[in-house]
Amino acid sequence: MSGLGAPILAAVTGDDLLQTGFSGIALGCKYALIALGFSIVFKATGVINFAQAAMVLLGAYLTFNFTQTWDLNFYLSLVIAMVIGALVGVVIEALVLRWLVGESPAALIMVTIGLLFVLDNVVTAIWGPDNHNLGDPWGIETREVLGVTVPVRDLWTIGFAAAVVAAFFTFFRYSNLGLAMRAAAFDPEAAMAQGIPARRVHRVAWAIAGVVAALAGATLAAGAGQLSPATGAVALVAFPAIILGGLDSPLGAVVGGLIIGLVQQYTALLAPEYFDWVGESFERVSPYLVMILILLIRPYGLFGTREVRRV
Amino acid sequence: MAAITQALSYALRTLPPLPRPLGPGRTGPGRDLTLSYEDEVKLLRSPRHTPWRWVLLVGGLLLFLWLPTYLGDPGLRVASLCGIFAIGAIGLNLLTGYTGQISLGSAFFVGVGAYTAAYFGGQRGWSMPAYLALAALIGFLVGGVIGPFALRLRGNYLVVVTLGLVFLGEHLWNNWDSVTGGGNGISLGAAPMSVGPLDFKAGLELGGETYSFEQSFFWLVWALVAVGALLAKNLVRSRAGRAMQAIRDRDLSAEVIGVSPARYKVGAFAWSSAYAAVAGALYGLLQQYVSPSEFGLFLSITYVAIIIIGGLGTIFGAIVGALFVEGGRSLIEQNSGQPIFDPLITTRAGEPGIFTIGELNAVLFGLAIVLFLLFEPRGLAAFWFRAKTWFVSWPFSY
Numbered sequence: 001m002s003g004l005g006a007p008i009l010a011a012v013t014g015d016d017l018l019q020t021g022f023s024g025i026a027l028g029c030k031y032a033l034i035a036l037g038f039s040i041v042f043k044a045t046g047v048i049n050f051a052q053a054a055m056v057l058l059g060a061y062l063t064f065n066f067t068q069t070w071d072l073n074f075y076l077s078l079v080i081a082m083v084i085g086a087l088v089g090v091v092i093e094a095l096v097l098r099w100l101v102g103e104s105p106a107a108l109i110m111v112t113i114g115l116l117f118v119l120d121n122v123v124t125a126i127w128g129p130d131n132h133n134l135g136d137p138w139g140i141e142t143r144e145v146l147g148v149t150v151p152v153r154d155l156w157t158i159g160f161a162a163a164v165v166a167a168f169f170t171f172f173r174y175s176n177l178g179l180a181m182r183a184a185a186f187d188p189e190a191a192m193a194q195g196i197p198a199r200r201v202h203r204v205a206w207a208i209a210g211v212v213a214a215l216a217g218a219t220l221a222a223g224a225g226q227l228s229p230a231t232g233a234v235a236l237v238a239f240p241a242i243i244l245g246g247l248d249s250p251l252g253a254v255v256g257g258l259i260i261g262l263v264q265q266y267t268a269l270l271a272p273e274y275f276d277w278v279g280e281s282f283e284r285v286s287p288y289l290v291m292i293l294i295l296l297i298r299p300y301g302l303f304g305t306r307e308v309r310r311v
Numbered sequence: 312m313a314a315i316t317q318a319l320s321y322a323l324r325t326l327p328p329l330p331r332p333l334g335p336g337r338t339g340p341g342r343d344l345t346l347s348y349e350d351e352v353k354l355l356r357s358p359r360h361t362p363w364r365w366v367l368l369v370g371g372l373l374l375f376l377w378l379p380t381y382l383g384d385p386g387l388r389v390a391s392l393c394g395i396f397a398i399g400a401i402g403l404n405l406l407t408g409y410t411g412q413i414s415l416g417s418a419f420f421v422g423v424g425a426y427t428a429a430y431f432g433g434q435r436g437w438s439m440p441a442y443l444a445l446a447a448l449i450g451f452l453v454g455g456v457i458g459p460f461a462l463r464l465r466g467n468y469l470v471v472v473t474l475g476l477v478f479l480g481e482h483l484w485n486n487w488d489s490v491t492g493g494g495n496g497i498s499l500g501a502a503p504m505s506v507g508p509l510d511f512k513a514g515l516e517l518g519g520e521t522y523s524f525e526q527s528f529f530w531l532v533w534a535l536v537a538v539g540a541l542l543a544k545n546l547v548r549s550r551a552g553r554a555m556q557a558i559r560d561r562d563l564s565a566e567v568i569g570v571s572p573a574r575y576k577v578g579a580f581a582w583s584s585a586y587a588a589v590a591g592a593l594y595g596l597l598q599q600y601v602s603p604s605e606f607g608l609f610l611s612i613t614y615v616a617i618i619i620i621g622g623l624g625t626i627f628g629a630i631v632g633a634l635f636v637e638g639g640r641s642l643i644e645q646n647s648g649q650p651i652f653d654p655l656i657t658t659r660a661g662e663p664g665i666f667t668i669g670e671l672n673a674v675l676f677g678l679a680i681v682l683f684l685l686f687e688p689r690g691l692a693a694f695w696f697r698a699k700t701w702f703v704s705w706p707f708s709y
Contacts, residue, residue: 048467099685105466106413110619111684113612117677121670236474236608243471279486288475292460295472299463307465309563 028261059214089210246304402586411559424591450588496602622692
């Protein structure tokens, strides 16, 4: 052959692109779920919660525990895991973060990193370092959508993410507590002057973060042998997502999550074909690169509130 | 390009002044009540004024000389590792403790230093002073290039960008095979370790005695800790240091009174990276081998934990914190067989116990961070300050 045949310009077909688009959106929805948990805690309390990654891991292992060890129905297990996740969030707030209100960002970040180490290793100590099957009902089933093959668990992930986003929107738009939380996030002092209980707002934010974390954990760990202590590390990739979207914007968390998911899947598809000089498994770091580039243009992310500096 | 050269020239302008020579103490009435500015900024006044500093200085010096003849080689490796962490932590404290810029990027800069030493020392056979100086210089330059991010980004956003830097760094170490050896890592076995007649690798020969590598390396590392601490102390008690602290306390007010945030933020980044790079080079020399996974997020977090546990904004706090965190970790590892750990530690081979050694260390590490932030946010240094205040205000201490 040696160069006689027509050069193959398109090693990546249109179908590949569409397929990758689907998996990118599904991955993006997982990141969006994790990012929503980060963003609601940040918006309500001003804390960047590294321990969210451990709460994701805990949620996944709790679901595993209920389905596999206790033989409960998967959806029931998921609900119980979400309830326990909420409790864990509330306990963390009550035991640790409540006492650090008003501390410097360095202290707040480090305390959640400390919690991350404690929780992560307690989870590993309880359930061991091996890979497990989560016990989700979706397994490796697939469906044909628009001519491409999509795993059923991806469809469920997208559905869950859409439902959570809708619930968030309804909650913040129509409930009293949601209104209180928006007010407290907008101007904590004015909100307290109006009689909005800051403590309850914080507690609810942590509870919601726990619920979303458990859900995100279950979607991340779904599939054959996907559940391992490394699941928590994946949650750290949600950081570029929230930063990219803007720390205090739930909408930004969703958009950022989707962008990061798509970027990651498309670099995994395209980098080996077209720009292999970037090195192996570039998709692991491409989210950070995208984040840095966008931050240089917009220092508060795509939807973040610009900090006003008054002299 | 212009921005980069400007950033670097800013960084260079934060060079510390030379240490002040000791002058005679004040005499006459009121000599104990008033203090001239000259005396105020002195590191050491007469032994009558600052007796404890003299005791610590002389005691530290004796300990430095005596410890290698007392501790065995494993203990000395731990002590050297603590010293290496202390050097990096002093640098990070300049950035975080004194300038108020939070960075999770230390691991990247430590990696820069380690690979500089591995490439220029291990592969190309440069002499030790040359590649150590080059590591510091490259660290300084890379920090000066990263520094401008701190001008555009604030607080939490900066934290996550520096976090991204660690992952990008790990990717670079994994893929730049010709310099870093890729994922397998690279050996520093061939790196020369001699300064003039002193050969640290073969072991020092002093006054007819031959000392082991571990003993020699301990002296090298802790001598560098002393030099690094002195440099940092000079930096923070000079004009540059006061400017940095003004930026930390309220950057807007600092700017209003004429402190240039650009100059000092970039300068603090450059200096702290230079310290981290030297720590990385020494780490490589101690381990004789470096691979990318060592320069991950965990290393960065260890550094931040060291300065928080030791005490933000104090030089000696960084040293005490390094001894506490790294020394504590090694102590538990070396004593894991002791009976008191039986209910806690398991080897997973069916033994009773809850955690593996690694897990127990990580949990204790996390707990230490949380407990210190909750109960003593000023770190171990606060104990010293409290004791000092008690004695100074005696008999009215309460």
